[in-house]
Each structure stands twice: as structure tokens, then as C-alpha cells.
Amino acid sequence: MHSAVLAATEQINPLIPQWYDIVGSLICFVVILVFFWKRVLPRMQKLLDERSAVIEGNIAKASETQAEAEAAREQYTAQLAGARAEAGAIREKAHADGQKILAASREQATTEATRIAASAHMQIEVERQAALVSLRTDVGSLALDLASTVIGETLSDDAKAAAIVDRFLSDLENSEKASSKVGEK
Numbered sequence: 001m002h003s004a005v006l007a008a009t010e011q012i013n014p015l016i017p018q019w020y021d022i023v024g025s026l027i028c029f030v031v032i033l034v035f036f037w038k039r040v041l042p043r044m045q046k047l048l049d050e051r052s053a054v055i056e057g058n059i060a061k062a063s064e065t066q067a068e069a070e071a072a073r074e075q076y077t078a079q080l081a082g083a084r085a086e087a088g089a090i091r092e093k094a095h096a097d098g099q100k101i102l103a104a105s106r107e108q109a110t111t112e113a114t115r116i117a118a119s120a121h122m123q124i125e126v127e128r129q130a131a132l133v134s135l136r137t138d139v140g141s142l143a144l145d146l147a148s149t150v151i152g153e154t155l156s157d158d159a160k161a162a163a164i165v166d167r168f169l170s171d172l173e174n175s176e177k178a179s180s181k182v183g184e185k
Contacts, residue, residue: 140165
């Protein structure tokens with residue numbers, strides 16, 4: 001019996017499967033392998049190809065967008081440089097216009113000062129002439145009064161008195177001019 005138990009134990013080894021288990025498992029494996037090979041694997045490959053195409057499309061779009069952004073940045077830089085150059089030109093023109101306005105204002109002020117000085121000189125000359133006329137009249141009257149007092153007679157003839165006063169004043173002017181010419185030499 002012992003040999004019968006040993007013979008029965010040797011035939012049933014749990015680590016080595018029976019041939020029908022191996023064949024059944026092999027048939028199931030082949031069926032599942034064919035199913036995956038024919039159905040699942042092509043769908044997976046199609047899905048992966050679609051994802052790959054989408055990713056490549058997105059990469060291409062990103063490259064295009066980056067190129068557009070680079071072009072836009074270069075255009076912006078060029079516009080900025082143009083704007084800076086234009087601002088510099090405007091600033092220079094404003095400075096030149098300011099210099100012109102300043103020069104025109106100085107010239108106008110100089111002209112106005114010259115006109116005011118000429119007007120003042122003319123006013124002084126008019127007042128001098130008025131003072132001379134007034135002085136001649138007063139000196140003539142005083143000279144006639146003095147002559148009347150010295151002579152003791154009244155010089156009542158106005159034409160004769162005016163002629164005497166004019167002659168006296170012209171003699172006085174001539175002596176004054178002669179003395180000024182001597183002082184200049």
C-alpha cells in the first residue's frame with residue numbers, strides 16, 4: 001500500500017500541471033492573443049497614431065505661434081525704435097522752435113527798447129526846445145525890464161524889443177558855440 005500511495009503521490013505533483021490543463025490554457029492564450037492581435041492592438045495603434053498626430057499638430061501650431069510672436073516682437077521693436085526716433089525728432093524740432101521763439105523775443109525786445117529810447121530822446125528834445133523858448137521869453141522880458149531900469153525909459157515897442165532880445169540871444173548862442181569849439185580842441 002505504501003507503494004500504491006507513493007505511485008499515486010508521484011503522479012500528482014502540484015508544481016507540474018496536467019497536460020489537459022496546459023492544452024486548455026494554451027488554447028485560451030491563443031484565442032486571447034488572436035483577439036488582442038486583431039481587435040485591440042489595431043485600435044490602440046490607431047488611437048496612439050491619432051494622439052501622435054494631434055501632438056505633432058499642436059507642436060507645429062506652437063512653432064507657428066512662436067514664429068508669429070517672434071515676428072510680432074520684431075515688428076514691435078521696430079515700431080518702438082521708430083517711435084523713439086520720431087520722439088527725438090519732435091524734441092529736437094521743439095528745441096529749435098523754442099530757440100527761434102527766444103531769438104524773436106529778444107529781437108522784439110531790442111526793437112522795443114530802441115523805439116522807447118528814441119521816443120525818450122525825442123521827448124527830451126521837445127522839452128529842451130520848449131524850455132529854450134520859455135527861457136528866451138523870460139530872459140527877453142527880464143532883459144527889457146533891466147534895460148528899462150538902467151536906461152530909465154520904458155521900451156514899449158514890442159517889435160523893437162523883440163528884435164533887441166533876438167539879437168542878444170543870437171549873440172549869446174554864438175559866444176556859447178565859440179566857447180564849446182575852443183573846449184573841444
